[in-house]
Amino acid sequence: MSVFDNFTKRWLQPFFFLGKNSLSLIGGAITTAAAFVIVGFWMVDVLGHGGSANPYLGIITFLILPGFFIAGLIMIPIGIAIQRKKLLAVGQLPSIYPDIDFNEPMFRHALNFVVVATFINFVIVGIASYRGVAYMDTPGFCGAACHVPMQPQWVAYQHSPHSHVDCVECHVGSGAGNYFQAKMAGMKQLVGVTFDTYPRPILAPLSELRPARATCEACHAPRRFVGDRLLVKTSFADDDKNTMTKTILVLHLGGVDSLSRLSGIHGHHLNHFEYVATDDEDQTIIAVYEPGPNGSQTEYLSSDWKGPVKGVRRVMDCMDCHNQAAHAYQTAADAVNESMAIGTPSADLPFVHKQGLQLIQAKYSSQSEAATKIQAGLEDFYRTQYPTVWNTQHEQVEKAAQTLITIYKQNVFPAMKVTWGTYPNNIGHNNFPGCFRCHDGNHTSKDGKTITNDCAACHNLLAVDESNPKLLSEMGFQ
Numbered sequence: 001m002s003v004f005d006n007f008t009k010r011w012l013q014p015f016f017f018l019g020k021n022s023l024s025l026i027g028g029a030i031t032t033a034a035a036f037v038i039v040g041f042w043m044v045d046v047l048g049h050g051g052s053a054n055p056y057l058g059i060i061t062f063l064i065l066p067g068f069f070i071a072g073l074i075m076i077p078i079g080i081a082i083q084r085k086k087l088l089a090v091g092q093l094p095s096i097y098p099d100i101d102f103n104e105p106m107f108r109h110a111l112n113f114v115v116v117a118t119f120i121n122f123v124i125v126g127i128a129s130y131r132g133v134a135y136m137d138t139p140g141f142c143g144a145a146c147h148v149p150m151q152p153q154w155v156a157y158q159h160s161p162h163s164h165v166d167c168v169e170c171h172v173g174s175g176a177g178n179y180f181q182a183k184m185a186g187m188k189q190l191v192g193v194t195f196d197t198y199p200r201p202i203l204a205p206l207s208e209l210r211p212a213r214a215t216c217e218a219c220h221a222p223r224r225f226v227g228d229r230l231l232v233k234t235s236f237a238d239d240d241k242n243t244m245t246k247t248i249l250v251l252h253l254g255g256v257d258s259l260s261r262l263s264g265i266h267g268h269h270l271n272h273f274e275y276v277a278t279d280d281e282d283q284t285i286i287a288v289y290e291p292g293p294n295g296s297q298t299e300y301l302s303s304d305w306k307g308p309v310k311g312v313r314r315v316m317d318c319m320d321c322h323n324q325a326a327h328a329y330q331t332a333a334d335a336v337n338e339s340m341a342i343g344t345p346s347a348d349l350p351f352v353h354k355q356g357l358q359l360i361q362a363k364y365s366s367q368s369e370a371a372t373k374i375q376a377g378l379e380d381f382y383r384t385q386y387p388t389v390w391n392t393q394h395e396q397v398e399k400a401a402q403t404l405i406t407i408y409k410q411n412v413f414p415a416m417k418v419t420w421g422t423y424p425n426n427i428g429h430n431n432f433p434g435c436f437r438c439h440d441g442n443h444t445s446k447d448g449k450t451i452t453n454d455c456a457a458c459h460n461l462l463a464v465d466e467s468n469p470k471l472l473s474e475m476g477f478q
């Protein structure tokens with residue numbers, strides 16, 4: 001028996017005979033249909049026409065369609081196996097399968113089709129799995145596709161200076177091990193999303209992130225000398241004139257100078273400080289370790305903590321201060337002040353600072369309810385309290401309402417129980433503990449040394465809430 005005959009008798013004939021069952025035929029149809037649609041999408045994609053940024057389209061093209069494709073392929077042998085078992089059970093499985101007549105043109109065409117289709121299927125499965133995996137690494141998939149649970153991080157990401165850095169750059173390590181780990185964690189999260197068991201809000205232990213060495217420091221040189229940096233903050237008061245004041249400070253960022261000395265805020269913390277916190281968000285720090293000469297270490301303990309120090313020691317890096325580098329949330333007051341400083345809500349509208357803050361800080365059950373009520377609230381206020389403003393500055397009122405709604409939507413996500421202040425920002429010390437988690441004047445070593453609380457170690461305050469600091473005009477600020 002020739003090889004070809006052998007192949008025909010042992011494989012092809014049973015395949016065609018047993019393949020004539022509804023499951024295998026439906027499987028074949030699904031696979032073929034999915035293949036056509038997938039290839040169609042790819043062609044649109046490659047030609048670059050009609051491409052859509054809609055993340056759900058990505059899920060369909062890269063994950064669901066290939067899923068159908070493979071499910072169809074799997075149905076074919078399953079159908080064959082079931083058919084075989086069925087026939088075997090009733091004793092109707094032929095010992096010799098019916099001959100295939102190669103002279104019949106109809107059959108030759110069918111055979112050619114199967115061979116060619118199998119080849120093409122291999123190519124499709126290969127490309128589809130590659131592209132599916134690559135797609136799962138894009139911010140579109142991570143952020144937008146997992147819509148509700150990731151919405152706060154996704155929106156806050158888009159307003160950060162890192163909105164063009166892929167999620168996986170910071171959240172997934174390189175190498176197969178990290179990749180696998182991240183995908184397993186992703187699977188767990190997918191199950192959480194499917195069965196609606198994910199936590200609300202999602203909190204962010206820094207220990208689950210890649211170390212800064214592998215992420216931030218891939219782009220930012222940690223030893224760069226920044227020196228002093230001027231910071232000007234504009235605030236508005238709650239009176240009818242929304243009185244504007246300025247706070248000016250010179251931050252001593254420092255760095256590593258040309259003699260390799262560590263100075264200022266950036267420099268000192270390159271010294272591999274370690275700390276122990278009692279919560280996942282690292283807001284309560286009970287012990288800090290500063291390396292000294294010859295491997296010695298100074299231990300600073302919080303006087304608020306009476307128990308023994310237990311817990312994982314974390315080496316301080318960029319993300320302990322810049323925890324919001326990629327997901328920037330604001331406090332209500334900062335957001336309104338910053339926005340008013342660049343023009344809306346207009347400070348010409350009486351009490352707009354006070355009213356605006358009240359409206360965005362009220363409790364709403366959803367973002368859409370907030371949008372309706374913030375707008376109605378502001379309109380009502382001017383219509384009833386300041387009819388002349390309502391008549392003459394109507395457009396400014398509407399603009400103010402829209403800005404307030406935007407601020408709300410960037411920071412509050414009722415569906416995820418994320419509200420003002422849910423995510424602490426560790427830079428500074430006025431809104432959250434921040435630097436004062438350690439620099440509160442309350443972390444002291446056995447020999448009486450305290451982590452500094454000296455204002456001037458970090459910044460010089462040149463003006464605090466002054467209405468018109470002379471300094472600014474002298475320096476040429478407008």
Ligand code: HEC
Pocket residue numbers: 139140142143150153154157162165166167168169170171202203204205206208209215319322323324325326327423424
């Ligand atoms: C530049 C680095 C960086 C990038 C890029 C980045 N993140 Fe993050 N992400 C962080 C840091 C740092 C935190 C921790 C914040 C904290 O502890 O306050 C975090 C926290 C989170 C959290 C909170 C829960 C957790 O897993 O710890 C989610 C969810 C998240 N990021 C999703 C995303 C998504 C989705 C993207 C892409 C759209 C993204 N991140 C891009 C750095 C990054």
Ligand code: HEC
Pocket residue numbers: 161162165169170212215216217218219220318319322325
């Ligand atoms: C892929 C490169 C890349 C990575 C990774 C990266 N950054 Fe950046 N970062 C940038 C760029 C580019 C800018 C400037 C953006 C701009 O000015 O619009 C920037 C800006 C910043 C700024 C200044 C923001 C401001 O308001 O002026 C800080 C702070 C910062 N990054 C911290 C971090 C931290 C912390 C990490 C790690 C969690 C990190 N970066 C990871 C590229 C990166």
Ligand code: HEC
Pocket residue numbers: 212216217220221222226229251253265266269316317318319320321322427428
């Ligand atoms: C002890 C806290 C702390 C640590 C640790 C820290 N930074 Fe900063 N960084 C600051 C503060 C404070 C500022 C200025 C205020 C601000 O950006 O709001 C700043 C500003 C910056 C800026 C903007 C500088 C500019 O030229 O205006 C960059 C970029 C930056 N940091 C990157 C990093 C990177 C990368 C690391 C890790 C190697 C790091 N930082 C570690 C506190 C820190």
Ligand code: HEC
Pocket residue numbers: 252264265268269273274275285288289290316320321426427428434435436437438439450451452457458
């Ligand atoms: C995890 C604890 C911790 C946090 C959080 C922290 N620091 Fe520090 N910092 C230290 C330790 C420890 C030292 C060294 C002891 C000292 O100099 O008082 C230090 C030193 C400094 C110094 C040098 C002081 C000097 O001796 O001249 C500056 C400036 C500084 N930190 C600024 C900041 C700023 C700004 C922040 C917040 C953005 C911050 N630190 C957050 C632990 C911390």
Ligand code: HEC
Pocket residue numbers: 231233247249251427428429430435436439452453454455456457458459461464
């Ligand atoms: C460990 C460092 C550190 C110490 C000590 C410190 N500050 Fe600050 N402070 C900061 C940083 C960093 C910021 C800037 C935050 C930012 O970028 O928005 C800041 C901001 C401020 C602001 C402006 C706040 C705003 O958002 O309007 C004031 C006012 C201020 N500090 C007052 C003080 C006073 C008073 C002391 C002394 C009792 C002090 N700080 C001690 C680090 C420190």
